[in-house]
């Protein structure tokens with residue numbers, strides 16, 4: 162009681178900006194709020210909910226038919242105002258089966274339905290319990306995820322979890338054991354508005370990710386940590402704060418021996434400092450690695466990670482505004498061993514610039530004359546280092562060619578190596594097949610004709626030059642991407658326009674007996690980029706669709722806001738199948754990157770039909786949910802994204818096709 166009063170006093174003193182000068186008052190009752198009881202009718206009978214009894218203990222199971230039947234408006238418990246408490250705990254008693262890998266299930270979600278935004282969520286995967294919440298600041302809205310390593314949860318036995326949240330401190334207590342604390346550098350927001358929001362129990366509104374286990378207790382305790390109220394408990398796995406009336410009767414008697422045998426962790430030893438030895442004598446002891454924030458258990462003779470010391474992406478911060486010679490259509494980041502990290506910018510006007518990473522910033526290093534340069538490609542052949550530029554425009558004498566430059570280790574500059582005749586070149590791709598080196602150019606158009614050949618060139622080791630090897634018919638080719646799957650080599654082209662329509666097929670080719678042959682075609686809409694990436698064993702191909710336009714149907718169908726598509730390779734069927742549609746605004750580029758064990762895609766959104774000021778979006782891989790938007794970045798005519806690492810951390814750089822300004826962003830990891 163007195164602790165609660167003190168808390169109220171503290172909240173009173175701090176106040177919160179958006180609640181104005183009004184005295185602080187809690188938005189809800191400060192007693193335990195039985196969220197589960199809100200969705201259970203008193204007689205226990207409703208479609209979508211079933212009562213089951215396991216180990217002599219009653220719980221509820223939800224069915225996939227209608228997540229809405231297990232939801233209720235937040236206003237039902239937020240009776241006096243609309244703010245989620247800044248400090249609270251959530252108490253859950255549940256019994257969950259083993260989940261297949263990659264599967265995730267929601268225990269609870271709070272959704273702002275109009276915006277379809279997850280305000281708060283609790284979900285678990287085979288090894289982790291994730292607490293998600295929305296934080297908003299001037300830079301945009303963020304979904305933050307705090308993850309607890311909890312592989313012991315999925316053993317088909319009852320467990321009681323207490324998640325206590327207070328600003329940046331997140332603490333999880335399992336079965337009244339030792340709490341695991343995570344200090345995050347993103348705090349739970351002091352003013353999370355729940356106006357118009359809805360609680361969903363056992364789902365996040367969709368049938369996908371529906372909770373398949375049994376739930377007995379789900380309580381929100383505003384204002385305080387429930388642990389002292391529940392623990393220690395004689396029956397820690399079923400410690401109870403509040404459960405719905407219908408679940409109250411325990412028919413079977415819990416096995417007393419089981420309770421007594423439960424390993425209380427009271428005499429658990431945690432060692433700090435550098436890695437201590439782990440032998441039989443240290444068995445079952447813990448070591449906390451303070452530097453990496455990892456908690457390890459000595460099991461047998463090895464330290465086993467309990468609370469994983471992993472890096473995760475928290476947010477991005479602006480690192481450098483890079484003022485460029487002119488608008489930048491493409492950026493290529495590469496390193497030269499022993500020299501450093503470079504970024505080549507393809508600039509629209511007469512000169513393109515190469516920057517070198519110096520004292521944590523890109524600094525101008527070399528300028529090269531180019532003609533409406535569209536992109537650069539870095540590649541190596543043996544010890545030789547090359548950089549090829551795709552020139553879109555002709556030179557002063559009306560000649561059209563693109564140029565390969567070679568790094569001179571003596572001059573420490575790139576020098577002209579070979580000119581190749583091209584037609585409004587958009588992109589170069591470099592690759593190796595069976596030990597031979599190739600380049601392929603995307604010829605966009607010749608005069609007004611977009612239906613022309615693009616060309617594959619082979620490196621001739623005797624002449625030490627690239628020579629034409631295969632021509633491939635393309636329609637307004639914009640981008641080539643090479644990748645391999647096992648022993649097979651693939652090349653995919655983004656075809657933009659065939660003279661009358663942007664709704665054309667982009668083609669994927671496979672290398673068979675010395676040449677590329679058609680493997681699969683995809684209907685694309687002004688395709689500007691293909692990005693290939695792997696997540697574990699899975700292989701994905703994402704296309705950036707920039708424009709839907711057709712001369713014949715101009716009026717009905719001239720749109721920049723359309724879906725870009727992610728395909729996944731089905732190895733059995735030997736074909737890429739649609740995996741996910743993502744709405745984009747004239748998407749020009751996809752970039753895939755990883756931070757720790759998390760995977761992300763960022764899209765260059767460039768135009769919505771009216772303005773070039775559109776947000777580019779970072780998506781996070783969330784397993785069965787696919788890619789989920791986690792961050793918006795205001796961009797202007799965004800054209801190209803690149804991810805790179807230095808010893809100081811991970812970065813993204815993006816260019817603008819509409820202003821002479823590129824930006825370097827640093828990925829904040831925790």
Ligand SMILES: *[C@@H]1O[C@H](CO)[C@@H](O)[C@H](O)[C@H]1NC(C)=O
Pocket residue numbers: 659660661662664665
């Ligand atoms: C371009 O594509 C459209 C739609 O696919 C098709 O109707 C039209 O005939 C094509 N035009 C040419 C010149 O291939």
Ligand SMILES: *[C@@H]1O[C@H](CO)[C@@H](O)[C@H](O)[C@H]1NC(C)=O
Pocket residue numbers: 597619629630631674675676
């Ligand atoms: C292209 O290169 C491959 C690999 O060296 C070779 O087998 C093939 O004959 C070449 N084709 C042409 C037309 O030069």
Ligand SMILES: *[C@@H]1O[C@H](CO)[C@@H](O)[C@H](O)[C@H]1NC(C)=O
Pocket residue numbers: 686709714717718720723724
């Ligand atoms: C208009 O474009 C969309 C793709 O953005 C496509 O799905 C639809 O079929 C097109 N409609 C017509 C009439 O071509």
Ligand SMILES: *[C@@H]1O[C@H](CO)[C@@H](O)[C@H](O)[C@H]1NC(C)=O
Pocket residue numbers: 731732733734
């Ligand atoms: C892959 O294709 C095979 C054969 O068409 C099909 O049976 C299987 O369900 C597909 N796998 C996935 C994951 O879609």
Ligand SMILES: *[C@@H]1O[C@H](CO)[C@@H](O)[C@H](O)[C@H]1NC(C)=O
Pocket residue numbers: 754755756757804805806811
């Ligand atoms: C950067 O480093 C991370 C490891 O933290 C790695 O997963 C990622 O692939 C690297 N990215 C690039 C672009 O090299």
